[in-house]
Amino acid sequence: MGFYLAQLLTGLANASSLFLIASGLSIIFGVTRIVNFAHGSFYMLGAYLAYTLVTTLQGGIPGYWFSVLAAAVLVGGIGLVVELTILRRIYRAPELFQLVATFGVVLIVQDATLAIWGAEDLLGPRAPGLDRAVRLMGEPIPEYDLALIAIGPAVLAAIWLVFHRTRWGVLVRAATQDREMVGALGVNQAWLFSAAFVLGSALAGLGGALQIPREAVSLQMDLSIIGEAFVVVVIGGMGSVTGAFVAAVLISVLNAFAILIFPQVSIVLPFVVMAAVLIVRPYGLFGRPGSEHGGAEEPEQPLRLLDQRSTMVLLALVAMLAFSPAVVSDFTTILLVDVMVATLFAVSLHFMMGIGGMVSFGHAAYFGVGAYAAAMAVKMLGWGMLPAMALGPVAAALAALFFGWFCVRLSGVYLAMLTMAAAQILWGVTFQWQEVTGGDDGILGVWPAEWASSDRVYFYLALVLCLGGIWLLRRVAHSPFGYTLRGVRDSRIRAEAIGIDTRFHQWMGFTLAGTLAGLAGAVFVFSKGSVFPDALSIGHSIDGLIMVLLGGIHALAGPVYGAMAMVLIEDWVSRLDYWRFIFGGIILTVVLLAPDGIAGGVRRLIQLVRRDAA
Amino acid sequence: MTPVLEVRGLSKAFGGVQAVDDVSFELRQSEFLALIGPNGAGKTTCFNMLNGYLPPSAGSVKLNGRELIGTPPRRIWRLGVGRTFQITATFLSMTVRENVQMALISHHRRVYDLFSRATRMYLDEAMALLDLVSMREQADRPCSELAYGDLKRLELAIALAHEPALLLMDEPTAGMAPSERVALMALTADIVARGHVSVVFTEHDMDVVFAHAHRILVLNRGRLIAEGTGAEIRANPLVQEVYLGGGRLFEKERGNA
Numbered sequence: 001m002g003f004y005l006a007q008l009l010t011g012l013a014n015a016s017s018l019f020l021i022a023s024g025l026s027i028i029f030g031v032t033r034i035v036n037f038a039h040g041s042f043y044m045l046g047a048y049l050a051y052t053l054v055t056t057l058q059g060g061i062p063g064y065w066f067s068v069l070a071a072a073v074l075v076g077g078i079g080l081v082v083e084l085t086i087l088r089r090i091y092r093a094p095e096l097f098q099l100v101a102t103f104g105v106v107l108i109v110q111d112a113t114l115a116i117w118g119a120e121d122l123l124g125p126r127a128p129g130l131d132r133a134v135r136l137m138g139e140p141i142p143e144y145d146l147a148l149i150a151i152g153p154a155v156l157a158a159i160w161l162v163f164h165r166t167r168w169g170v171l172v173r174a175a176t177q178d179r180e181m182v183g184a185l186g187v188n189q190a191w192l193f194s195a196a197f198v199l200g201s202a203l204a205g206l207g208g209a210l211q212i213p214r215e216a217v218s219l220q221m222d223l224s225i226i227g228e229a230f231v232v233v234v235i236g237g238m239g240s241v242t243g244a245f246v247a248a249v250l251i252s253v254l255n256a257f258a259i260l261i262f263p264q265v266s267i268v269l270p271f272v273v274m275a276a277v278l279i280v281r282p283y284g285l286f287g288r289p290g291s292e293h294g295g296a297e298e299p300e301q302p303l304r305l306l307d308q309r310s311t312m313v314l315l316a317l318v319a320m321l322a323f324s325p326a327v328v329s330d331f332t333t334i335l336l337v338d339v340m341v342a343t344l345f346a347v348s349l350h351f352m353m354g355i356g357g358m359v360s361f362g363h364a365a366y367f368g369v370g371a372y373a374a375a376m377a378v379k380m381l382g383w384g385m386l387p388a389m390a391l392g393p394v395a396a397a398l399a400a401l402f403f404g405w406f407c408v409r410l411s412g413v414y415l416a417m418l419t420m421a422a423a424q425i426l427w428g429v430t431f432q433w434q435e436v437t438g439g440d441d442g443i444l445g446v447w448p449a450e451w452a453s454s455d456r457v458y459f460y461l462a463l464v465l466c467l468g469g470i471w472l473l474r475r476v477a478h479s480p481f482g483y484t485l486r487g488v489r490d491s492r493i494r495a496e497a498i499g500i501d502t503r504f505h506q507w508m509g510f511t512l513a514g515t516l517a518g519l520a521g522a523v524f525v526f527s528k529g530s531v532f533p534d535a536l537s538i539g540h541s542i543d544g545l546i547m548v549l550l551g552g553i554h555a556l557a558g559p560v561y562g563a564m565a566m567v568l569i570e571d572w573v574s575r576l577d578y579w580r581f582i583f584g585g586i587i588l589t590v591v592l593l594a595p596d597g598i599a600g601g602v603r604r605l606i607q608l609v610r611r612d613a614a
Numbered sequence: 615m616t617p618v619l620e621v622r623g624l625s626k627a628f629g630g631v632q633a634v635d636d637v638s639f640e641l642r643q644s645e646f647l648a649l650i651g652p653n654g655a656g657k658t659t660c661f662n663m664l665n666g667y668l669p670p671s672a673g674s675v676k677l678n679g680r681e682l683i684g685t686p687p688r689r690i691w692r693l694g695v696g697r698t699f700q701i702t703a704t705f706l707s708m709t710v711r712e713n714v715q716m717a718l719i720s721h722h723r724r725v726y727d728l729f730s731r732a733t734r735m736y737l738d739e740a741m742a743l744l745d746l747v748s749m750r751e752q753a754d755r756p757c758s759e760l761a762y763g764d765l766k767r768l769e770l771a772i773a774l775a776h777e778p779a780l781l782l783m784d785e786p787t788a789g790m791a792p793s794e795r796v797a798l799m800a801l802t803a804d805i806v807a808r809g810h811v812s813v814v815f816t817e818h819d820m821d822v823v824f825a826h827a828h829r830i831l832v833l834n835r836g837r838l839i840a841e842g843t844g845a846e847i848r849a850n851p852l853v854q855e856v857y858l859g860g861g862r863l864f865e866k867e868r869g870n871a
Contacts (some may be wrong), residue, residue: 300707302756305731476728483732484725487705487716494703497665498717498772499691500725508726 002137011256012381013145016152019248020207021233024200029198030176030239038105038389040226041490046208069514075205083197101591107584165457176239237287268428298549344520346547346559352513362423368536370518371525375443385449396518404510413530427536443530552597561598624673635836651833689767696773700785702765711753714740717775763794783815
């Protein structure tokens with residue numbers, strides 16, 4: 001009995017810190033509709049600041065608690081700066097822009113933290129006065145855990161009081177329900193948003209600061225917590241603080257017991273619970289419909305078929321690419337394969353998001369499944385290269401069929417979150433299932449067949465497959481299937497009213513996008529000779545989003561530009577120290593200054609040239 | 615002759631509120647039928663049950679003898695029911711012509727075609743439909759640039775693409791200028807007169823209703839309280855009572871005439 005009590009209390013203590021960060025995330029989302037990826041960074045900053053304050057002040061019990069609160073306040077201040085300089089300019093942008101912008105903040109904060117505090121993990125002191133364990137039913141329970149268990153509900157009660165007893169809190173709740181209406185009633189939205197953002201980041205900072213006696217302060221804290229925090233917010237219902245609390249307790253307690261039965265489950269469990277909850281309650285436990293979308297987008301311009309001159313230019317470019325191995329070095333040839341793989345991946349993601357209107361935060365899952373399927377076919381089944389390559393997209397299609405069935409039942413941010421959950425589940429399985437997937441060590445030695453083993457031959461193979469895939473998706477975009485997919489995106493009710501099975505159509509669109517991502521994965525694995533769980537990670541999914549955004553989401557050519565730019569920039573900056581800082585800066589520049597991406601820039605340039613010529 | 619549409623005992627309760635209560639009516643071939651009533655009378659609820667968006671609590675709706683209750687909206691469309699929306703719903707990222715082509719593509723069951731060029735399919739049919747609503751000149755404009763009245767006409771073209779036996783129009787002239795209203799309904803009346811389509815529409819503008827409807831149903835608090843031609847409805851004391859201030863509305867109409 002005592003043992004189970006101890007597990008329960010550990011679960012509840014974990015729930016408190018998870019609740020603190022998730023409640024902040026939920027408040028920010030509720031009021032501003034921003035999916036704040038940088039929330040994990042605020043949590044990490046809270047921990048680092050608290051560490052510095054506690055160790056320099058050395059002030060016993062009052063010193064410790066002062067440091068924790070001061071860290072939270074400082075993080076709130078950092079949140080204010082981020083809000084004023086970056087987010088305030090993109091509230092009207094679609095959710096994808098905000099997500100990518102906040103990911104730029106993540107990168108910058110990572111390198112800033114590295115520069116200030118160094119790469120080594122920092123072990124915080126124990127909390128003075130709470131550094132022992134008490135025995136409950138014979139089991140030792142850390143006093144600090146008991147304090148945390150009390151702090152969670154106390155913060156929940158405080159937030160409840162603020163939201164129900166102050167004018168500001170009422171406005172926050174009103175904005176969560178209908179922010180246009182609140183704006184129409186003459187409330188200064190800008191400051192309401194800033195204040196909500198400050199409160200949310202301070203809560204994340206508090207969550208991080210309270211963690212220092214429990215775990216080492218490290219540079220991995222930000223991304224390790226953010227996935228779980230998202231899950232908690234989605235399960236609870238976006239914008240609901242009570243929901244965040246219930247979901248945090250649910251996840252943490254379930255986790256505390258599940259690891260007793262099946263130790264590996266902890267990575268995937270939150271995501272499985274989230275998927276289950278979203279299928280039964282599409283808006284989370286305490287969420288309401290109508291709270292899922294970011295700002296309205298400008299209507300897209302109709303698609304145009306290529307005119308003759310553009311076709312000629314395009315063919316010339318493809319021919320140049322095809323002849324390039326004769327001219328350029330082997331190193332460049334390999335880089336060009338990377339570019340082509342990334343382009344196919346980005347085009348398939350664009351097909352799903354731009355054409356299908358289904359924003360995916362987990363598209364790398366299908367890329368990874370394609371890569372792993374091909375690798376495992378070679379290593380475990382002894383298949384040749386070509387059949388293994390064919391298996392890649394087939395396996396990805398099956399995975400996309402399975403997860404897509406659930407995903408197309410939702411829309412907006414909830415759909416995006418479910419795609420992320422699907423990707424995390426697959427990533428967790430790959431990471432944990434050592435015997436089959438090699439776990440963290442990945443699968444090595446997946447080389448092309450003899451005849452294709454030279455860099456040049458493999459280049460042509462990749463050229464045919466990747467350009468073929470890109471051509472296919474472009475062709476489909478102009479086909480009735482693609483038009484219908486855009487129609488469903490534009491107006492589901494109209495599509496239904498002209499006899500279209502909208503959900504089934506989206507499901508097929510999702511599957512097609514996943515299949516081509518799988519093809520990219522299969523080409524990728526033979527060019528690298530190996531595959532690691534990274535291929536399915538959130539980071540790789542976000543790479544895809546950045547490529548689409550960098551190139552411009554409103555143009556079919558966008559992902560092509562974006563992928564080229566991304567691979568080249570990465571190749572250049574990743575050799576530098578603090579490359580994340582530079583990369584984050586580039587992302588923010590694009591989001592803030594060129595929201596229509598490179599494709600928009602190119603279009604404006606062409607218009608300018610034509611006007612001069614005329 | 616069997617009626618095109620046969621509605622029997624249609625009812626819908628929301629909690630304790632009887633939004634539509636035992637409504638029965640028939641629609642004959644090539645008839646132009648108006649459904650009117652004060653705000654909250656149950657017109658839209660009635661409509662949403664006819665087109666499959668709302669399951670009724672009781673009753674039956676038969677299209678050419680075939681039961682529609684329990685059929686999803688997209689199947690109802692396939693059975694030959696076109697509709698326009700109170701607030702227009704079109705594909706804003708496409709051109710005017712492509713919007714009509716989409717309806718044709720779906721009608722010809724080509725939505726899963728992966729290789730044809732959608733924008734070149736059923737061109738002549740699409741242009742003929744746009745001619746019908748006098749939108750030929752605007753065929754290549756992006757739909758997002760259209761004026762509201764033109765969007766309404768486009769919706770009519772889309773709704774006619776699969777040669778429906780029945781057209782359901784929910785407040786077709788809402789939000790339009792008075793001259794546009796008359797033009798749109800004259801156009802619709804013209805289409806009814808020449809073809810095989812029958813129309814049910816809801817409407818607030820009594821000028822429009824009395825000018826064009828062959829027959830009028832009056833709904834109040836979910837119940838059908840009167841049925842008849844324009845003259846009969848105008849003379850009906852029950853209807854005048856329901857519309858209270860409505861007497862003035864009828865006077866005005868008479869003044870115009």
